[in-house]
Amino acid sequence: MVIVGGGTAGSVVASRLSADPDVRVCLIEGGPSDVGDQRILQLRNWLGLLESDFDYDYPIVPQPRGNSYLRHARARVLGGCSSHNTMISFLPPPDDFADWVNAGATGWSYEEMVPLWKRLAINITPVAERDRNPLAEDFVTACHAALGVPVHEDFNAAPFADGTGFFPVGYYPETGVRSSASVAYLHPHLDRPNLTILTEHWAFHLDPDTGISVKNGQTVKKIKATGEYVLCAGAVDTPRLLLLSGIGPAKDLEKLGIKVQADVKGVGENLLDHPESLILWEASRPIPPMSAMDSDAGLFVRRDPAADRPDLMFHLYQIPFTFNTERLGYDVPEHGFGMTPNIPRPRSVGRLTLATADPETKPLLDFRYFTDPDGYDEQTIVDGLRLAREVAATEPFASWIAREIAPGPALRTDQELSAYGRAAHHTVYHPAGTCRMGASTDDGAVVDPELRLKGVPNVRIADASIFPLMPSVNPMVTVLMIGERAADLISAELAGRREAELAGRREAELAGRTETGRRETTGRQE
Numbered sequence: 001m002v003i004v005g006g007g008t009a010g011s012v013v014a015s016r017l018s019a020d021p022d023v024r025v026c027l028i029e030g031g032p033s034d035v036g037d038q039r040i041l042q043l044r045n046w047l048g049l050l051e052s053d054f055d056y057d058y059p060i061v062p063q064p065r066g067n068s069y070l071r072h073a074r075a076r077v078l079g080g081c082s083s084h085n086t087m088i089s090f091l092p093p094p095d096d097f098a099d100w101v102n103a104g105a106t107g108w109s110y111e112e113m114v115p116l117w118k119r120l121a122i123n124i125t126p127v128a129e130r131d132r133n134p135l136a137e138d139f140v141t142a143c144h145a146a147l148g149v150p151v152h153e154d155f156n157a158a159p160f161a162d163g164t165g166f167f168p169v170g171y172y173p174e175t176g177v178r179s180s181a182s183v184a185y186l187h188p189h190l191d192r193p194n195l196t197i198l199t200e201h202w203a204f205h206l207d208p209d210t211g212i213s214v215k216n217g218q219t220v221k222k223i224k225a226t227g228e229y230v231l232c233a234g235a236v237d238t239p240r241l242l243l244l245s246g247i248g249p250a251k252d253l254e255k256l257g258i259k260v261q262a263d264v265k266g267v268g269e270n271l272l273d274h275p276e277s278l279i280l281w282e283a284s285r286p287i288p289p290m291s292a293m294d295s296d297a298g299l300f301v302r303r304d305p306a307a308d309r310p311d312l313m314f315h316l317y318q319i320p321f322t323f324n325t326e327r328l329g330y331d332v333p334e335h336g337f338g339m340t341p342n343i344p345r346p347r348s349v350g351r352l353t354l355a356t357a358d359p360e361t362k363p364l365l366d367f368r369y370f371t372d373p374d375g376y377d378e379q380t381i382v383d384g385l386r387l388a389r390e391v392a393a394t395e396p397f398a399s400w401i402a403r404e405i406a407p408g409p410a411l412r413t414d415q416e417l418s419a420y421g422r423a424a425h426h427t428v429y430h431p432a433g434t435c436r437m438g439a440s441t442d443d444g445a446v447v448d449p450e451l452r453l454k455g456v457p458n459v460r461i462a463d464a465s466i467f468p469l470m471p472s473v474n475p476m477v478t479v480l481m482i483g484e485r486a487a488d489l490i491s492a493e494l495a496g497r498r499e500a501e502l503a504g505r506r507e508a509e510l511a512g513r514t515e516t517g518r519r520e521t522t523g524r525q526e
């Protein structure tokens, strides 16, 4: 079994499959190992990893209505983005999975996914008491008072429609170490003789018949699977690898001079993300230092009172996150914090394509932020900025605020808030959907509900690229569950094959014995 990408999902697949000593697993990872590297392992260091050597760091193409300057972090290290991220860990609401089923993902209902959630190996806990910052505590109190939403001690205890509280986070509070996919799924099993992990090996071409071409420094080699290939390189790099391999929309590939292996028109389509904007305040006093990862609490709102899941989410940033506001000329406070309204189920959809046939050239990411025809995404950000101001006016949070820096109190109309919100918007770093799962009869789907790549035998995909639609919450847990599901599907198929082989052998033996018996009875020799 060859797995490409030792990231969030890839670590799960490799760990679960290699638990069976009869299955040989080769895990190909483009980045280095995280073992013993405190820069990666200390959760609170995540900001320091952005645009570092551990980040593929993808630019985006100019956006007609969004922020063309933002960059998409994608981790280049064992554990993937779970080694890079803030480890906020939410089980999505039941309706998110119902939407997936409606989109053709038979077998992916909430009821079918919950057992996978229950067996996740990562250590998920609400932010520990020792890490609870008074600013975040006062934020939670103010959200409850201003908007009447419930306070959740554990967001994952039951499905919720709205609410505020400290986030569930995958970490070990005593040490501050992240419970990434690598830490939880790979570190305990590094000595398995049937698990080979090749770090710093970057895959750039796949032909299931001849193998997968990988680069390790200046050395190029080919690795051939005796079983399946499982692609887990993430929502940017899985479609990139497929397109480089000639698996994608034939007309685009031909234009770039890439030989077409399979015309799979959905590869790179359906590029989704959670965009977020920012309201930034200067603090009236220094913010105490305790925190799990500087964005420990949040707020979910439903604007439609009849809905049973949120349609607006906010992270509280306990630090001044000024990447985009500084570029627009806003002050950078010494002590500052912010709320980031984001769109749980955005309606704008983009596309990933290749710029050239050269594997080293970064792909073109066109998210088409805020281009949905009804203006739903834009209105969500405007509503979010207004709601954040309501929270900011409410004690005990209000007295932490010296002034609103961005968008600034002068900006009040929908048009002004939209223009600011879109110019300053960022990403929650959740690209997804570029190899969408759907029914086998769905032309635009890239994988079927068993995660099999259409038109190319022996290849499955298991990572954030298979999302048919964006979950309403931060997606890492969903990706981990995809890894668990992929391992189940592959194990079931291997077990089925072994069973069939065994049955075949038993039948042959039985036929042999019957023939011998017949010969003995008749005394015939051949």
Ligand SMILES: Cc1cc2nc3c(=O)[nH]c(=O)nc-3n(C[C@H](O)[C@H](O)[C@H](O)COP(=O)(O)OP(=O)(O)OC[C@H]3O[C@@H](n4cnc5c(N)ncnc54)[C@H](O)[C@@H]3O)c2cc1C
Pocket (backbone or CB within 6 Å): 004, 005, 006, 007, 008, 009, 010, 028, 029, 030, 031, 046, 073, 074, 075, 076, 077, 078, 079, 080, 081, 082, 084, 085, 086, 087, 088, 089, 090, 201, 202, 203, 204, 232, 233, 234, 235, 237, 238, 241, 428, 429, 430, 431, 462, 463, 464, 465, 473, 474, 475, 476, 477, 479
């Ligand atoms: C800064 C940041 C913060 C985030 N915070 C959160 C959060 O708090 N909660 C949450 O739910 N989500 C969060 N996310 C999103 C979440 O982490 C991702 O959606 C999820 O981890 C993606 O998992 P994946 O398996 O699809 O891809 P990844 O985890 O990115 O794994 C892909 C792996 O493949 C490797 N790879 C790529 N290309 C190749 C190649 N050609 N050959 C070999 N190997 C390759 C990569 O090095 C990587 O290890 C965050 C993301 C970022 C970047």
